[in-house]
Amino acid sequence: MTHIESEIREQATVIEALLNAEAANTQQIAAAINAFDPAFICIAARGTSDNAARYAQYLFATHARKMVALATPSVHTLYQSPPDLSRAVVIGISQSGQSDDVRQVVRDAKSQGALTVAITNDDASPLANESDHTIPLHAGAERSVAATKTYTTELTAAAMLITAVAGDVEGMQTLKLVPGWVQQTIDTAFADVPTFVERYRYMDRYAVIGRGYNYATAFEISLKIKELCYIAGEEYSEADFRHGPIALVQPGFPVMLVAPTGATFDRQRDLLNTMVEREAESLVISNDEGVRQVAHRAMALPNAPEWLSPIVAVIPGQVFAMSLAQARGLPLDKPRHLQKVTNTT
Numbered sequence: 001m002t003h004i005e006s007e008i009r010e011q012a013t014v015i016e017a018l019l020n021a022e023a024a025n026t027q028q029i030a031a032a033i034n035a036f037d038p039a040f041i042c043i044a045a046r047g048t049s050d051n052a053a054r055y056a057q058y059l060f061a062t063h064a065r066k067m068v069a070l071a072t073p074s075v076h077t078l079y080q081s082p083p084d085l086s087r088a089v090v091i092g093i094s095q096s097g098q099s100d101d102v103r104q105v106v107r108d109a110k111s112q113g114a115l116t117v118a119i120t121n122d123d124a125s126p127l128a129n130e131s132d133h134t135i136p137l138h139a140g141a142e143r144s145v146a147a148t149k150t151y152t153t154e155l156t157a158a159a160m161l162i163t164a165v166a167g168d169v170e171g172m173q174t175l176k177l178v179p180g181w182v183q184q185t186i187d188t189a190f191a192d193v194p195t196f197v198e199r200y201r202y203m204d205r206y207a208v209i210g211r212g213y214n215y216a217t218a219f220e221i222s223l224k225i226k227e228l229c230y231i232a233g234e235e236y237s238e239a240d241f242r243h244g245p246i247a248l249v250q251p252g253f254p255v256m257l258v259a260p261t262g263a264t265f266d267r268q269r270d271l272l273n274t275m276v277e278r279e280a281e282s283l284v285i286s287n288d289e290g291v292r293q294v295a296h297r298a299m300a301l302p303n304a305p306e307w308l309s310p311i312v313a314v315i316p317g318q319v320f321a322m323s324l325a326q327a328r329g330l331p332l333d334k335p336r337h338l339q340k341v342t343n344t345t
Helices: 003-009 011-036 048-064 073-077 100-112 126-130 149-166 169-175 178-200 212-229 238-242 265-277 289-294 306-327
Strands: 040-045 068-070 088-094 115-120 133-136 205-210 232-237 254-258 281-286 297-300
Touching: 003 011, 003 178, 003 306, 011 115, 011 133, 011 149, 011 178, 040 048, 040 100, 048 068, 048 088, 048 149, 048 212, 048 306, 073 100, 088 100, 100 115, 100 126, 115 126, 115 149, 133 149, 149 169, 149 306, 169 306, 178 297, 178 306, 205 212, 205 238, 212 232, 212 254, 212 306, 232 238, 238 265, 254 265, 254 306, 265 281, 265 289, 281 289, 281 306, 289 297, 297 306
Parallel strands: 040 068, 040 088, 088 115, 115 133, 205 232, 205 254, 254 281, 281 297
Antiparallel strands: none
16 A cells, blocks of 8 residues: 555544644643734744645634634745734744744744744654743655645644634534544545546646635645645635636646535535536535536545545545556655655754
């Protein structure tokens, strides 16, 4: 078994470990955040972790009513003109905790008096050492270059922290159900996706569409396809896709829609119907049987609440990217030109 397959299959286990190990710690960090009473939240991240930041941006707004800015690390490193973060809580998200530019954002913020938090898989990393608080991911060593289990644990850590900041007791209880939903999704994806992925072996472009909480999922699935399959594609919000990029669509054009039930569902279903009318090759990730029947190919989800759906919705995309790379005869654990730790400045 390849490392990436093993790590995809581990996700229920590592998420359960994270939930058990960090419940008290996230409560303590949430108390510190609420005592600090920030004017806003700022999140610094790169790559896959940046997609986790997109999820946290939505969740902080909807659950804790906090304004979130995504940091621009080049302002800190290349231009050396850090903005005023003195009244912010600044969260650095990094699987390795090594990236210099993410660390510089945290370092600048801390020097200004901000409260800083690290979310990382290495609690002895430079990012963890430079932050006031750390949430370790407990994902274990991730040997595949393409991140899978560290991404879903980042999402889970963000959800744990934000529900604690919001004092959402019901949400904290609902989080305990996530490992079961994740395992169900893993089992379904590995049973279904390899049976149809050969159909897409020769695709040379694609689009992945999400919205709301799953805007992040569209970015992460697209990143996995790019990393593993070397195919040029784009990721969009459903709303942004309608504002111009929809002109790309022609018969046979592959469009993957992330469409769990919730506030964004009706718009995603409408877009799916439009894709079918225009004879696009439509794939859908959803817990709704109706939209799964409309699409050319469907990947099923459990009935998780929309705010937690990104933790499960990305998994069929991970399996799709892995299976497609395998069908194309590409290396799964060490894609070309990539390394596990990318240190940008």
